[in-house]
Structures are given as C-alpha cells and as structure tokens.
Amino acid sequence: MEPPDGGSTELGELIGRLAGDDLDRETRGRLLRRLARLLGQSARRVGAAGVGRGRWLGELMIEAAPHIPIRDLETLHAHHRGLMGEELADRLVKVAGNATTAVGAAGGALAAVEFAAPPLLLTAPAQLAAETLVVAAIEVKLIAELHEVYGVRVQGTGTARGAAFLTSWARQRGINPLEAGSLTSALGTAAKSALRKRMLRVFGRSLTTMGPFLTGAAAGAALNRAATKALAAKVRNDLRGSAGGPPPLPADHGRRGRRHLRSAD
Structure with missing residues (x-):
C-alpha cells in the first residue's frame, strides 16, 4: 500500500509534535482537532471499512x-533534573501516562461536541484515528527513550530506528540488538501485520471516547493511562534482561546531577 495521500508529511510532523510531553491542554486540543480534520479527508476516501481493517492506520503510523x-x-537526564536509572524510567512512564490520559480526555471532549451535531457524526472515524495515532506515537516515544535509559542503543537513520521502535511497540517487547532482523530500515510482512493488529486494539480502546457527553472522556483517559503503564512494564522487563544489569548512568553524571538537583531546590 502506498503511503496515505493528502499531505502525509504534514500529518507525520503533526503526529510527532503531538507526541511531545511539553504541550498544554489548549495546544494539545487544538492540534488534535487539526489532525482530525486532516485525517478526515483521507478517512472519507478510505471509508469506514478501510479504517477498520487497520492497514490505513498502520501506514499512517509508519509515515509518522x-x-x-x-x-x-x-538530554533526558538534564531535562528531568538529574534523575537516573530506574527513577528516570519511572518518570518517563509517568509523563507518558499523563500524556495519553490527556489525549483520551481531549478525544472524549471532542466527541461530545461532535455528537451534539448529527451531521458531524461522519467525522467520528477521523477523530478516533487521530486519538489512536497520537496515543501510539506517545507510547513509541516512551519505548524509544526507555531503550536509552537502559543502555540498549538503537543506531541508524530515522527511518530504521522508527521501524525498530514501531515493531517493539507492536509486539510490546524490548529490542535485542543482537537478534537477527531486529534492526531493519523497513517493516517486514510479519511486523506490519503485528502493527496493524496493535493499531486496531488501540483504535478499539479509543471507541470508549464516543460515549455520551463527557463520560467517554473519563473512560478514554483511564484506559489510556492503564494501557501505557502496562506496556511500559513489559518493555522494561525485557530491557533489564537485554542490558544485563541496572540502567547505565549518563557521562559525568555526578557533577551534572548535583547541579540539577541544586537548581531544583
């Protein structure tokens, strides 16, 4: 399947921005609505059945x-005020959980507005796709940064690393660089199949945001947080095994850590 048409690069960049953990509520909501509008154009061409098969979502995720x-x-060590090792990993999981929670809440609020206007019900697949893609992107980012924390470095171009982390996310497993075929520049047939299935599971989770009024927002937020934490626990267990020991410390961590901790006082 060819990459989705209609500004796929713009879509990828927007999804990437929404994966960041420095967005306030207003900005996240605005960007999520913009993403839903862009996806709506593609969703109408694909149709509800096409969205439901997962291939469309998978290709969008590969592009993003x-x-x-x-x-x-x-950078992680500096950004999180000198945290290291398991404490840093705990912090990344908490921040990612907060972000996917916020996406679930924002998606539910958007759904409540759309349900108030029956002609806009046709936009539901786009709104669900937007939430699904952003939650996936946040979790892929979390997985990638957990690999950094545990010293399991994934080298290569952005495309190759993206493919590796997408596969890790789809399979809910950490990457073992010594495993044949774990680092490739493109997803193979099996990896794409796993990605489609995983996207559909997240899409199904996003359906909870379509509940009446703001009950969907609460349900979507809670489910997203729980799923992100569960995913992180699985990947962290794998990474501890791959690393063969505790997470490594950043270079010159002692002096830099003291500096950041003093600045936090």
Whole structure:
C-alpha cells in the first residue's frame, strides 16, 4: 500500500509534535482537532471499512515514526533534573501516562461536541484515528527513550530506528540488538501485520471516547493511562534482561546531577 495521500508529511510532523510531553491542554486540543480534520479527508476516501481493517492506520503510523522526537540519555537526564536509572524510567512512564490520559480526555471532549451535531457524526472515524495515532506515537516515544535509559542503543537513520521502535511497540517487547532482523530500515510482512493488529486494539480502546457527553472522556483517559503503564512494564522487563544489569548512568553524571538537583531546590 502506498503511503496515505493528502499531505502525509504534514500529518507525520503533526503526529510527532503531538507526541511531545511539553504541550498544554489548549495546544494539545487544538492540534488534535487539526489532525482530525486532516485525517478526515483521507478517512472519507478510505471509508469506514478501510479504517477498520487497520492497514490505513498502520501506514499512517509508519509515515509518522521518523517524526517522533526521541531524546538521548544525556538530554533526558538534564531535562528531568538529574534523575537516573530506574527513577528516570519511572518518570518517563509517568509523563507518558499523563500524556495519553490527556489525549483520551481531549478525544472524549471532542466527541461530545461532535455528537451534539448529527451531521458531524461522519467525522467520528477521523477523530478516533487521530486519538489512536497520537496515543501510539506517545507510547513509541516512551519505548524509544526507555531503550536509552537502559543502555540498549538503537543506531541508524530515522527511518530504521522508527521501524525498530514501531515493531517493539507492536509486539510490546524490548529490542535485542543482537537478534537477527531486529534492526531493519523497513517493516517486514510479519511486523506490519503485528502493527496493524496493535493499531486496531488501540483504535478499539479509543471507541470508549464516543460515549455520551463527557463520560467517554473519563473512560478514554483511564484506559489510556492503564494501557501505557502496562506496556511500559513489559518493555522494561525485557530491557533489564537485554542490558544485563541496572540502567547505565549518563557521562559525568555526578557533577551534572548535583547541579540539577541544586537548581531544583
């Protein structure tokens, strides 16, 4: 299948931006609505059945993967005020959980507005797709940064790393760089199939946001947080095994850590 038409690069960049953890509620809601509008054009061409098969969502996610911002260990250490090791991993999971919670709440609020106007019910697949893609992007970002924390470095171009982390997310497993075929520049047939199935599961979770009024927002938020935490627990267990020990510390961590901790006082 060819990459989705209608500004796929713009879609990828927008999804990548929404994966960031520095967005306020207003900005996230505005960007999510914009993404839903862009996806609506493509969703109408694909049709509800096409969206439901997962292939469309999978291809959109592949397009977005290279645009997801991934910070290295030094940057993560500095950004989170000197946290290291398991404490840093815990913090990343908490931040990602907060972000997917916020997306679920924003998606539910948007659905409540759309349900108030029956002619706009046709936009529901686009709104659900937007929420699904952003939640997936946030979780892919989390997985990638957990690999950094545990010292399991994934080298290569943005496309190759994106493919590796997408596969890791789809299979809910950490990457083992020594495993044959774990790092490739493109997803193979099996990996794409796993990605489609995983996207459909998240899409199904997003359906909870379509509940009446704002009950969907509460349900979507709670489900997203729980799912993100469960995913992180599985991947962290794998990464602990791959690393063969505790997470490594950033270079010159002692001096830099003290500096950041003093600045937080």
